[in-house]
Amino acid sequence: MSEMTKEQTEALIQEVLEVYPEKAQKERAKHLTVNDQSVEKSSKCITSNRKSLPGVMTIRGCAYAGSKGVVWGPVKDMVHVSHGPVGCGQYSRAGRRNYYVGNTGVDTFGTMNFTSDFQEKDIVFGGDKKLAKIVDEIDMLFPLAKGISIQSECPIGLIGDDIEAVAKTKSKETGKTIVPVRCEGFRGVSQSLGHHIANDAIRDWVIDPATGKEFASTEYDVTIIGDYNIGGDAWASRILLEEMGLRVIAQWSGDGTLAEMENTPKAKLNLLHCYRSMNYISRYMEEKFGVPWMEYNFFGPTKIEESLRAIAAQFDDKIKEGAERVIEKYKPQWQAVVDKYRPRLEGKRVMLYVGGLRPRHIIGAYEDLGMEVVGTGYEFAHNDDYDRTINEMGNATLIYDDVTGYEFEEFVKRVKPDLIGSGIKEKYIFQKMGIPFRQMHSWDYSGPYHGYDGFAIFARDMDMTLNNPCWDSMTPPWKKLGEETAIAAE
Amino acid sequence: MPNVMLRYNDKGELLFYVAKKDLEEVITSIETDDGASWGGTVELSNGDRFFIDPISPPPEFPTTLRFKRG
Numbered sequence: 001m002s003e004m005t006k007e008q009t010e011a012l013i014q015e016v017l018e019v020y021p022e023k024a025q026k027e028r029a030k031h032l033t034v035n036d037q038s039v040e041k042s043s044k045c046i047t048s049n050r051k052s053l054p055g056v057m058t059i060r061g062c063a064y065a066g067s068k069g070v071v072w073g074p075v076k077d078m079v080h081v082s083h084g085p086v087g088c089g090q091y092s093r094a095g096r097r098n099y100y101v102g103n104t105g106v107d108t109f110g111t112m113n114f115t116s117d118f119q120e121k122d123i124v125f126g127g128d129k130k131l132a133k134i135v136d137e138i139d140m141l142f143p144l145a146k147g148i149s150i151q152s153e154c155p156i157g158l159i160g161d162d163i164e165a166v167a168k169t170k171s172k173e174t175g176k177t178i179v180p181v182r183c184e185g186f187r188g189v190s191q192s193l194g195h196h197i198a199n200d201a202i203r204d205w206v207i208d209p210a211t212g213k214e215f216a217s218t219e220y221d222v223t224i225i226g227d228y229n230i231g232g233d234a235w236a237s238r239i240l241l242e243e244m245g246l247r248v249i250a251q252w253s254g255d256g257t258l259a260e261m262e263n264t265p266k267a268k269l270n271l272l273h274c275y276r277s278m279n280y281i282s283r284y285m286e287e288k289f290g291v292p293w294m295e296y297n298f299f300g301p302t303k304i305e306e307s308l309r310a311i312a313a314q315f316d317d318k319i320k321e322g323a324e325r326v327i328e329k330y331k332p333q334w335q336a337v338v339d340k341y342r343p344r345l346e347g348k349r350v351m352l353y354v355g356g357l358r359p360r361h362i363i364g365a366y367e368d369l370g371m372e373v374v375g376t377g378y379e380f381a382h383n384d385d386y387d388r389t390i391n392e393m394g395n396a397t398l399i400y401d402d403v404t405g406y407e408f409e410e411f412v413k414r415v416k417p418d419l420i421g422s423g424i425k426e427k428y429i430f431q432k433m434g435i436p437f438r439q440m441h442s443w444d445y446s447g448p449y450h451g452y453d454g455f456a457i458f459a460r461d462m463d464m465t466l467n468n469p470c471w472d473s474m475t476p477p478w479k480k481l482g483e484e485t486a487i488a489a490e
Numbered sequence: 491m492p493n494v495m496l497r498y499n500d501k502g503e504l505l506f507y508v509a510k511k512d513l514e515e516v517i518t519s520i521e522t523d524d525g526a527s528w529g530g531t532v533e534l535s536n537g538d539r540f541f542i543d544p545i546s547p548p549p550e551f552p553t554t555l556r557f558k559r560g
């Protein structure tokens with residue numbers, strides 16, 4: 001915060017904490033901090049991945065959301081059954097806007113909701129028979145589905161159904177990949193454990209059984225891991241990699257397929273965008289198959305350029321030249337975007353509160369537009385994410401972990417950012433407070449934001465939101481009149 | 491007895507990673523690493539110490555090994 005010093009920010013945190021009872025105060029204090037770039041390890045200043053306190057408004061989701069919604073859901077040629085009552089799947093259906101190509105209901109199933117719709121009798125007598133029947137039905141109705149994943153909702157774990165056994169028998173019968181995922185919502189403290197469980201399920205039920213499958217690989221095979229193709233993100237990233245001469249053999253999991261996942265261990269390099277949700281499987285592939293992985297960032301021209309060069313450095317001169325060519329080619333394109341929008345956005349201050357990656361990855365894109373991120377925080381990050389955040393953020397800026405509704409509002413009132421980027425649950429509160437807001441989980445029905453093409457859309461969206469004429473109409477006309485008369489009377 | 495994933499980082503240093511603890515630190519010193527065997531007490535950049543019975547021949551990284559708190 002350019003105009004706030006470290007002491008002021010610290011005082012602000014103290015003030016906000018004051019209303020809590022003593023015990024809660026102590027607990028929450030660990031999750032709020034003032035950024036200090038000289039700190040090497042985030043564990044010295046912030047605690048993360050802990051259970052949210054009862055009574056506060058947390059914005060987190062559940063393990064089922066992390067597995068079905070994030071990791072598995074976008075795998076387009078598989079049917080993902082929300083196993084349990086109907087609500088968990090129906091209320092989250094198609095909300096993340098993972099784009100894909102295909103005929104929905106024929107060979108792709110991304111936006112459909114499949115559920116075993118548990119009733120009382122399934123809870124009392126167990127749902128394994130029903131699950132077996134569902135698998136048969138799916139096999140009959142959707143013969144082009146390449147596989148099925150069973151995404152457990154809370155009751156499955158509670159009543160002790162044996163979905164693994166059903167998966168095994170049915171997989172033999174149908175000859176298709178059937179993956180039981182133990183991602184019951186009560187596991188862990190947030191959706192983060194759901195990612196991990198989903199990664200482990202991919203390891204055990206997809207990658208390992210497919211070892212030895214034939215695949216004609218080349219020297220230039222890479223994969224995009226942890227890109228969910230929100231609004232087309234993965235496509236905007238993929239074209240850059242392909243233009244520099246690489247071959248993208250898999251997208252995880254936006255617009256991805258089962259076959260692509262199976263082929264991933266044959267890649268030369270795994271490119272990891274969302275570290276939080278897919279580092280587990282990347283580490284596994286490195287250890288088991290010797291496929292190295294690296295993190296990259298395709299938000300905003302500065303970071304894209306850095307990332308393209310870092311990726312190219314892993315390959316021969318042909319790719320290195322390719323990277324330079326791509327960087328040169330797109331320079332006029334993004335320069336025009338910066339020239340157009342930077343004067344309109346320069347100096348604006350942003351507060352972010354998103355999931356597990358964007359609170360740090362997107363900072364560069366804002367900086368390219370002359371904006372400053374003055375506060376950031378994650379819903380479900382771990383300390384390795386905060387380690388990666390400290391250097392991206394300015395000194396004396398606010399960092400908040402699993403921020404509560406109350407804290408976030410108070411911070412905003414005091415820091416007075418020009419723009420907030422967060423989720424749908426926060427959106428209307430802040431808009432009603434008169435602060436421009438972008439929903440940064442699914443890009444507010446826009447996107448893509450990755451890559452050079454995405455940057456142009458990102459810049460336009462930020463401008464559209466910040467400089468919208470509606471913000472001048474926050475004071476009703478009669479109050480404005482009052483002001484004027486007051487001035488006139490003086 | 492945590493399960494530890496060991497891998498090299500970009501700088502060629504050996505990283506000590508415990509998923510459950512979000513612990514990702516560089517190994518700063520290791521008791522035995524003489525080409526014939528690898529192990530003993532390891533010290534991490536944050537000062538933590540762990541122990542593993544020396545393995546010979548030395549393991550190939552990346553790999554997962556079980557360490558004891560030392």
Ligand code: SF4
Pocket residue numbers: 062063064065088152153154155184185186
């Ligand atoms: S917590 Fe349980 S019941 Fe709620 S959405 Fe998640 S899986 Fe469903």
